[in-house]
Each structure stands twice: as structure tokens, then as C-alpha cells.
């Protein structure tokens with residue numbers, strides 16, 4: 679099968695591309711490298727087609743989508759704090775860009791589009807775990823854009839018969855998540871702090887909790903979502919069904935690294951939700967999704983990856 683992966687040079691994207699290539703599929707990646715890196719695709723570079731371009735340009739998408747069976751649409755401005763600072767730019771990429779992808783997918787008659795939605799759509803709805811039938815109440819422009827993307831995907835299903843599946847990822851972490859930007863995911867930042875033996879920074883008191891989900895589980899969901907019968911038009915939570923708080927993560931990384939560290943506590947950030955936990959019953963039932971790597975193993979693999987990457991960089995410099 680032929681897949682177009684938008685945002686395929688990013689964290690979840692490149693892990694998805696690796697698995698598609700491993701399964702022998704033909705893959706086109708469209709990415710403007712604003713957040714992703716070509717080096718994330720180094721191991722598969724000569725087996726895929728890479729197009730550097732933006733999803734705000736529909737003609738580039740039309741070229742990239744040529745003869746695609748499936749589109750896994752991951753390209754986005756992914757940061758909540760950035761969306762608070764620049765909601766217009768976040769809207770331009772995440773909503774206008776997604777609309778371009780859907781129009782191009784409709785015109786190219788692809789079999790299905792899988793859209794990277796987000797648990798941020800739920801906002802501060804108090805009930806845990808989150809089920810897909812709760813009314814979304816995003817508390818950041820980013821959360822709005824991800825919810826609007828779902829609405830557009832589903833509407834294209836109803837208006838034009840374009841098959842679509844929306845996956846609400848819950849705090850995905852793992853190798854290749856970029857720790858260097860001020861907007862990076864917390865796990866990438868924590869792992870780097872432990873490697874460099876600097877204070878891990880927590881915004882708030884550390885009791886806020888998340889359903890941290892190792893990236894291979896999200897990759898599994900992406901692939902299942904392309905082909906699962908009866909899934910089109912559906913929205914699915916993709917998490918582990920458990921949650922853990924940030925103080926516990928810092929403690930676990932202390933054990934893994936063998937060097938316990940004390941966190942620094944900074945004021946909470948606007949737009950960050952307090953607690954999050956997925957109910958994954960629907961994904962289990964319809965997609966056949968089952969998380970296979972739990973938090974502890976995921977943390978260990980992630981820490982090992984950052985350690986190996988840092989060692990390789992140090993060696994290359996010397």
C-alpha cells in the first residue's frame with residue numbers, strides 16, 4: 679500500500695514511517711521541517727520519498743498524495759503555549775492546513791485519512807477517564823484547532839464520502855521527541871534533565887496527572903486506524919487507560935538513571951490541563967487497539983535512547 683504521512687519527519691511521524699517501511703509499504707513524507715528533522719528519517723531515507731513542503735500549499739499536497747491509498751495526517755503546530763502566543767499561526771497551519779489535506783485527499787480518492795486529534799479537546803471537563811462522547815471544551819487555541827480538525831474530517835465523510843478516523847492521542851512520549859524547544863513535551867525535557875543532571879522543571883505542584891503513552895502504541899493505532907472496518911467517521915482515544923502524576927515520573931526517572939534529582943517548581947502555565955486519562959474501550963473494540971508498552975518500559979526505552987543519542991553526539995564532536 680502507498681501511504682502519505684504529513685509531518686512524517688516529526689516525533690510520532692518518523693516512528694510511524696519506520697514501522698510502515700518495516701512492513702514493506704511505500705511511503706511519501708510531506709514535512710516542512712519546522713519542527714521535525716530529516717535525521718529522524720535517516721534509517722529509512724533511501725526507502726521513502728521525502729518532500730519538503732508545507733500543508734498550507736495545496737498544490738504540494740496534491741503532488742505528494744498522488745496514488746496514495748492512505749493519508750496519516752500528523753503535520754501541525756503542536757505546542758499549547760505557542761498557540762496561546764500566536765493563535766493565528768496555529769490556526770493557519772492546523773485548521774487551514776488540515777482543510778487542504780482533506781480537499782486533496784477527497785480529490786485524489788484516497789481510501790482513508792487518519793487525523794492526529796488530541797486529548798486537549800477535552801479541556802477541563804472534570805470526569806475521568808475521558809470518554810469520546812463527552813462534550814469537548816478546549817482551553818487553548820491548540821485544543822480548538824485539533825477539535826475543528828476532527829469536525830472537518832467527519833464532515834468530509836458525510837459530504838463527500840471521504841473515509842476518516844480521528845485519533846485523540848494522550849501525551850505520547852518516546853525516542854525522537856525534541857527536548858530542545860521551550861515548547862517540548864515534558865518527558866523529553868525530564869529525560870534530558872536527568873542525563874545532564876540539571877533540575878527537572880515542573881509547572882505547578884507536580885500533582886497534575888497524565889495518561890503518558892509510549893509512542894509505539896500510537897504507531898500501532900495509526901496503522902490499525904487505516905484499515906479497521908467500521909471505524910470510518912469515528913473518534914478514538916489513544917492512551918493507556920492509566921495516569922500518573924509528574925512527581926511520580928520524576929521519581930521513576932531517578933530510579934532508572936540511578937541519580938535521583940529534586941524538581942524545581944515553577945508557576946503553572948496557561949492552557950495546561952490538570953488531569954488527563956483515556957478510556958480506551960472504544961479503540962479496543964473497534965480498532966483492535968491494545969497498548970503493548972507500559973509506562974515503566976517506555977520510560978526506560980526513552981531514557982536509554984536519549985543517553986545513546988547524547989553519547990553518539992559527544993563522540994562525533996571529539
Ligand SMILES: NC(=O)c1ccc[n+]([C@@H]2O[C@H](COP(=O)([O-])OP(=O)(O)OC[C@H]3O[C@@H](n4cnc5c(N)ncnc54)[C@H](O)[C@@H]3O)[C@@H](O)[C@H]2O)c1
Pocket residue numbers: 684685686687688689690691708709710711712713714715731732733734751752753754755756771775794795796797824846847848849850851856863
Ligand atoms: N505528542 C503528543 O503527545 C501528541 C498528543 C496529541 C496530539 N498530537 C498530534 O500528533 C501530531 C504529531 O505530533 P508530534 O508530537 O509528532 O509533533 P512534532 O512537532 O514532532 O511533529 C509535527 C511535524 O509536523 C511538521 N509540520 C509542522 N507544520 C507543518 C507544515 N505547515 N507543513 C508540513 N509539515 C509541518 C513538523 O516539521 C513536524 O515534523 C500533531 O498533529 C499533534 O498535534 C501529539
